[in-house]
Amino acid sequence: MAKTPDPVYSFRGEMKDILCILLTERSIESGDLKLLLGTVQGIVHQWDLKMKREEKKIRVGEMACVSLVETSSGFATLEKGESLKIWTTSWDLLKKIDIDYCGFCNLAYSSGKLFYPKNDGKIGIIDTSDDFSEKSQLFYKYNKKHGEVMYIKMLAGSKNIIACYESGLIAVWDCESGMVVCETEISDTPMCADYCESTSALVIGTVGNSLAKFTLKSDTLELECRREITNPGVSSVSLRDDGKLCAATCWDGNVRYFSTKSMKLLAVLDNKSTPNCAIFNKIERPHCAKGLVLVGGNDGRVWDLKNLAEDVRSVAEQTLNQSAFVYDSQSGNYYNHEQQCYYIPDHKLYYYVANKAYYTYDEETNAMKFYSSTEPQYQDSSGSSTTQENVDADKNSTPPSSSAAEVSSMETASKPLRAFDDEIEEGEIVDEDDEEGEIKSNPASPQMVICASPTRNDLNVEPDGHCAPCxxxxxxxxxxxxxxxxxxxxxxxxxxxxxxxxxxxxxxxxxxxxxxxxxxxxxxxxxxxxxxxxxxxxxxxxxxxxxxxxxxxxxxxxxxxxxxxxxxxxxxxxxxxxxxxxxxxxxxLGFMTPLSPQQAQPQGSLRQRHAQEVQQIKKKFGLSGPQSGPRLPKGYEDKSKLRRETVGSSHDSEKTESTSTDAPLRSDNKGYGMLAKMGWKEGQGVGKSSDGAKEPVNVTVKLSKRGLGCPEDDYVPPSKPKSKSKTLQITKQRFEA
The missing domain is CATH 2.60.200.20 (Tumour Suppressor Smad4)
Structure with missing residues (x-):
């Protein structure tokens, strides 16, 4: 296990187990930001971040202080199984509410509303801008028993809250209507959680050996991924304000850092005592940099940890400068140009191109030992690819000589790390435990652990040309x-x-x-x-x-x-x-719609078969009748059709009649009205002197290709060449035969 890095500062007051940590977001008393620590003794310790000294101790109750939150009037504390108390900034008691909740749920405050857990899975809501009385409560009706409330989070800029229950239920409540917006379930009991407003990510720690990440989108909770950890139990989870890094304190005494995007483990810190809580500093403070994480343990100390990536980066860069290996970004491994050797960091193996084999370094004998002859395709830093065929490697062959200092230094080398909020790319050398899959934070003490030959299958890399099934x-x-x-x-x-x-x-x-x-x-x-x-x-x-x-x-x-x-x-x-x-x-798909036995094939010419198929299609889609619309049920009376024929349309602009040249215009026709406005009377001709046409212009169909005005009587259609007509007749006979 990697050694925990030295903290920036340790707060070593006379404190017992620390259960909650609060960094104030506004100045109180002397004008400086404060650090508040709630302990199992029911005492809140107030520290001055500038002087790094304890200013005062506040007795908030006889039972353990499990939650501490900052309100508009001051602070609010929750004592396990005793009461909820609201204080001023000078720690004068304003309100005490007796409750019988015995869990470790947190308090939540936003926009003048204080949310606190109650017995039987209920959530109380207090308006701190009024008389601090309970205005309403959220709970499941209709006899739904989901156990006690384990976590509460108010969504900023919204009227919804997130609540986790003992049964594994995760619900989003609408505080105004008291209704559940959406809900989902996990297999284990949630112990802690944290929500990031910028990425809408919800990370939940359970009593089991897993972390679950959900995303809240469009009032729906979607499971993104799960992360298994070695030992069960997570006591607290904290997300950085940008949502890229997650810190989890576990029951096995370790603080684990994850990349929130993929929940990939970045580092494991082994503490001497069990950590109970951890928070990220989300705002820039004069004496506490933004992004630092504060961890409170059961030994009464709080560690203000610095960015671990700086230590790892400095060690990696120093080691790489001492070795002859360079990082190849294309293959994700390290390459030695002098010896033509690849170093595969995930398995601590060396691949020599000349021998076509893998070797391990034995520290006792200070020599290279043959391991296997698996030969995937590599590409060196010069850009040329080297493909090895599947041939038996000569186990007796020895690789080119390598100095012990160079090999041992390469064992501890790694690609210079970035910050923890970035994903660790493939090929970066880390001290990895194959059983836990955990990346340690200190690469200075490597362990030679080889679990399998580094084939593409072990590396979960698809071979070239692989066709995935659907x-x-x-x-x-x-x-x-x-x-x-x-x-x-x-x-x-x-x-x-x-x-x-x-x-x-x-x-x-x-x-x-x-x-x-x-x-x-x-x-x-x-x-x-x-x-x-x-x-x-x-x-x-x-x-x-x-x-x-x-x-x-x-x-x-x-x-x-x-x-x-x-x-x-x-x-x-x-x-x-x-x-x-x-x-x-x-x-x-014959097993679903079996064909009838001895189905007769249609006979006849192509034209007859085409007509039969058209009739079958019309019959299948109900187009064989006089109307192309859907068939009406038997006994159905179309009252709409009858109304259109007798009364007409209910819309004035809808056309309900058609005109014809064989019948005179009706008086309610639009054309009749237009002529009447211009002085025309029925029976008269059109025009100024009423000597124009009295009958409408007849429509004649023009069948020939002659121009307009040309008489049709003397029209003679052009004759086709006899040779072409004969060829068409022979082709038609062959086609219909």
Missing amino acids: IRITVRECSSARLEVGQLFIITRTGGSLGREGDHDIVVPDDSVSKKHLTFHYAYREGVDVYEIVDGCSRNNTFLNGLQMRKGQPYLLEHGAVLKVGGTTLLCHIHAGRDTCAECEPSC
Whole structure:
């Protein structure tokens, strides 16, 4: 385990176990920002950040102070199983509310409202701008028992709060209406959580050995990823204000740093005592830099830790300058041009191009030992690629000589690290424990740990030209008329989603299916293509092979699996490459719609077969009748049609009659009215002197290609050449034969 770096400062007052930490955001008393620490003795210790000295001790109760928050009037403290107290900035008691809550939930304050936990899973709301009385409370009705409240967070600029419950339920409440906006569940009991406003990320620590990251989008909680840790139990979680770094204090005495984007472990700090709480400094202070993390332990000390990346970067740069290896950004490994040797940091192996083999460095004998002859493709820093064929390596061959100092220094080298908020790229050398997958913060004490040959499968890198399979999903049963049995959906390696409506790869128009029901994910692990499905926040659950899926937990999707969402049953097939089978090929879905035996093939000429197919299409889509619209049920009376024929349209602008040259214009015709306004009377001719045409102009169809005004009587159509007519006649006879 890596040694914990030296802190910037340790607050060593006469304190017992520290349960909560608060950095004030406004000046109090002397005008400086303060550090407040709540302990198990029920005492709050106030420290001066400028002088690094304890100013006073405030007895807030006889029981442990589990939460401390800053309000508009001063502060609020929560004592375990005793009371909630509201104080002024000079620590004069304003209000005391007796409660019987015995958990470790936090207090939340925003916009004049103070949220605190109550017994039986209730959340009380106090208006601090009034008389500090309870205005309302949030709780589940209809006999839903979800245990005690474990975490409360008010969303800035919103009327919603996030609440975590003992049963694993995570809910978003609307404080004004008292209704649940959305909810989801996790498998373990949540102990702590933190929410970042800038990235909408919610990270939850549980009593188990995992951390879960959710994203709040459009009033929906979506599970992004989960991170397994070695030992169970997380006591506190804190996110930096930019949402890039997460610090978690664990029951095993370690403080773990994660990249919030992928929940990748960046560093593990081994403390002498169990840490109970940790917070990031989210604002720039005169005597406490922004981004520093404060950790409180059960030995009564608070560490103000500095940025660990600076120590790791300085050690890595110094080591790289002493060795002959240079980092190759294209291959992600280190390369020695003199010996033509690659160093693979993930497995502590050396690959020599001349010998086509891998070697390990033995510290006892101060020599290189043969390891394996696996030969993936590499690309050196000069840009030329080297591809090794699968041949047996000569175990007796020895690599070029390497000095012990050079090899040992290379074991501790790593690519210069950036800050913790950036992802550690592939190829950066870190001290890694293969069982825990944890990256230590100090690379000065390496351990020679080799778990497997560094093949592409072990590195989870797809081989060149690899064709990932897709999921072919066919509908077996459905209760919706807009979904057909045998309909095919395809999910590729990019993943997909299923829902009732919206932009989904699979849309199941069923009321029992949620809008965002489940998601599909692809991964390449240890040489195997893996598909996983996650039920995000469906209300009517999802069944995989007859078993109900737990919300937010990924499940392995295998070939032939059967999914049931609502009243729809889906068959999932996963084939290697581009292979298919009769059960997932659209042209071979005979098991769903079997053909009638000895079906007669249509006979006759091409024209007759075309006419038969047209009639079949018209009959299938209801177009064979006199009307092309949908057929009406038997006994249905079209009252709208009758009204249009007898009364007319209800809209004045709608055309309800048609004119003809064989019948005179009616008086209510628009053209009749226009002529009447210009002095025309029925029976007269048009024009100023009424000597114009009395009948409408007849419409004649012009069949010839002659110009306008040319008489049709003397028109003689052009004759076609006899040779061309004969050729067309022979071609027609051959085609119809």
